[in-house]
Amino acid sequence: MPIPVESLTHSSDEYIHIPLSSLKKATIRSSSDFRSDVVTVPTPEVLEAMVNATFHDEIYEGDATIAALESKMAKMAGKEAAMWVVSGTQANQISLRTHLHQPPHSILCDHRAHIYCWESGAISVLSQAQCTPVIPRNRRHLTVHDIAHSMIPDGNIHFAPTKVISLENTLSGTILPLAEAQRIRQYALNHPNKPKMHLDGARLFDAVVAEGVSLTDYCDNFDSVSLCIQKGTGAPVGSMIVGDKPFIDRAKWYRKMFGGGARQPGMLAAAGIAALDQALPLIALTQHKAKLVSEYLTMELGLKLSVPTETNMIVLDLEEAGIPPRVFRHRLFQFGVRVFDQGRLVFHNQISDQGVSALCQGVKSLVIDARIPNKLDQLDQEIEYTESLSQN
Numbered sequence: 001m002p003i004p005v006e007s008l009t010h011s012s013d014e015y016i017h018i019p020l021s022s023l024k025k026a027t028i029r030s031s032s033d034f035r036s037d038v039v040t041v042p043t044p045e046v047l048e049a050m051v052n053a054t055f056h057d058e059i060y061e062g063d064a065t066i067a068a069l070e071s072k073m074a075k076m077a078g079k080e081a082a083m084w085v086v087s088g089t090q091a092n093q094i095s096l097r098t099h100l101h102q103p104p105h106s107i108l109c110d111h112r113a114h115i116y117c118w119e120s121g122a123i124s125v126l127s128q129a130q131c132t133p134v135i136p137r138n139r140r141h142l143t144v145h146d147i148a149h150s151m152i153p154d155g156n157i158h159f160a161p162t163k164v165i166s167l168e169n170t171l172s173g174t175i176l177p178l179a180e181a182q183r184i185r186q187y188a189l190n191h192p193n194k195p196k197m198h199l200d201g202a203r204l205f206d207a208v209v210a211e212g213v214s215l216t217d218y219c220d221n222f223d224s225v226s227l228c229i230q231k232g233t234g235a236p237v238g239s240m241i242v243g244d245k246p247f248i249d250r251a252k253w254y255r256k257m258f259g260g261g262a263r264q265p266g267m268l269a270a271a272g273i274a275a276l277d278q279a280l281p282l283i284a285l286t287q288h289k290a291k292l293v294s295e296y297l298t299m300e301l302g303l304k305l306s307v308p309t310e311t312n313m314i315v316l317d318l319e320e321a322g323i324p325p326r327v328f329r330h331r332l333f334q335f336g337v338r339v340f341d342q343g344r345l346v347f348h349n350q351i352s353d354q355g356v357s358a359l360c361q362g363v364k365s366l367v368i369d370a371r372i373p374n375k376l377d378q379l380d381q382e383i384e385y386t387e388s389l390s391q392n
C-alpha cells in the first residue's frame with residue numbers, strides 16, 4: 001500500500017501541491033534557474049516513489065528497485081545489461097577503465113569532451129591513459145575524417161595506441177548525428193587496433209528526441225553508453241552505464257573499487273524511474289521553448305550564438321555583444337534569473353513561463369545598455385569592486 005507523501009509532512013499547500021517548505025523554495029528557485037538542467041528538484045510524484053522504494057542492501061543481496069531501473073534502462077537502450085552509478089563522471093570513468101587493460105594506451109575524444117576537461121584529470125589517474133583531444137574540423141562535432149586523421153596505430157614504441165574512441169552527445173547542446181556515429185563505428189570495426197567505442201550520453205535523451213532517431217539505434221554503435229538520469233528530470237542523483245553483460249559484470253568491480261558500491265540505493269533508483277517517466281515526455285516541449293527564446297534573442301535582439309540551438313541550450317556570444325560576463329550574471333539576477341557568467345542558458349521542464357519572460361526582459365535590458373558607450377564596462381568594474389568587498 002503506497003504511503004502518500006502528504007502524510008509524512010506537517011502541512012500541505014493546496015496551491016502548489018508541494019508539501020515540504022524547503023523543497024517548495026527549491027522548486028520556485030529552479031523555475032527561473034538557467035545555469036544548468038542539474039537544478040531540477042524532485043516533484044511530489046518522485047518523492048512518493050522514493051518513500052515507497054525497497055530498502056535492500058545492494059552489495060549483500062541486490063535491491064529490487066535498482067534491478068527494475070537497470071532492466072528498464074537496458075531495454076530502452078537496446079543493451080543486454082545496465083548498471084546504476086552515482087554520477088556521470090563515475091559512469092564515464094568506470095566505463096573507460098573497464099575498456100582499457102594494460103598501458104600504454106590512449107583515448108581519442110573531442111577537445112571539449114567532459115571526460116577530458118571536466119573530470120578532475122581522472123583518465124590519467126584511474127586508467128593511466130593518454131588523451132588525444134581533437135578539434136572537429138567542422139567546428140561542431142567530430143566526424144569519421146577527424147577520427148581517422150587522429151587515430152594512433154599500434155606497433156610504434158613512441159606512441160600510445162588508441163584503444164577507445166569516446167564520443168559525446170549532446171556536446172554544448174549540439175548533436176552528433178546518428179549517421180556520423182554509424183560511420184565512426186564502421187571505421188572502428190575495420191581498424192586493426194579494434195578500438196572500443198564509448199558514448200558520454202549524459203544528455204543523449206535530448207539528442208535523440210531532437211534528431212528524431214531511436215535511442216536503441218544510437219546506442220547500437222557503442223560498446224558502452226553513460227546516460228544521466230538526474231539532469232532535467234527531478235531525480236536527485238544517478239547515472240547509468242549500459243553495455244553487454246560481460247562488460248557490465250566487469251564494470252561492477254570498478255564501481256566497487258572506486259567507492260561507488262551503495263548500501264540502500266533503492267530510494268534513488270525509485271526517484272530515477274519516477275523522474276524519467278515524468279520528464280522524458282516533456283523533452284520536446286522544453287526544446288521548443290529553447291528554440292523560441294533563441295529566435296527571440298537572435299532575430300529580435302540581434303544577438304549572436306556561439307553554437308546553434310539544437311536542443312535545450314542557448315549559448316550566447318557575449319563578447320560579440322559587448323556584454324561583460326559578470327554583468328550578464330548580475331543583471332539577470334536582478335531580474336530574478338540565475339545564470340552562469342559565460343552566456344550559456346540551459347532549459348529544463350521546471351522552468352516557468354515567468355522565468356522565461358524575466359530572462360528575455362533581462363537580456364533585452366542588457367542589449368539596450370550595451371549601446372551606451374562604456375556603460376556596461378563601468379558597471380562591470382562596480383560589480384567587481386562590490387563582489388571583492390563581500391569576499392573579504
Ligand SMILES: *Cc1c(COP(=O)(O)O)cnc(C)c1O
Binds near residue numbers: 086088089168
Ligand atoms: C553532466 C555531464 C557529465 C557528468 O556529470 P556529473 O556531475 O558527474 O554527473 C558527463 N558528461 C557530460 C557531457 C555532462 O554534461
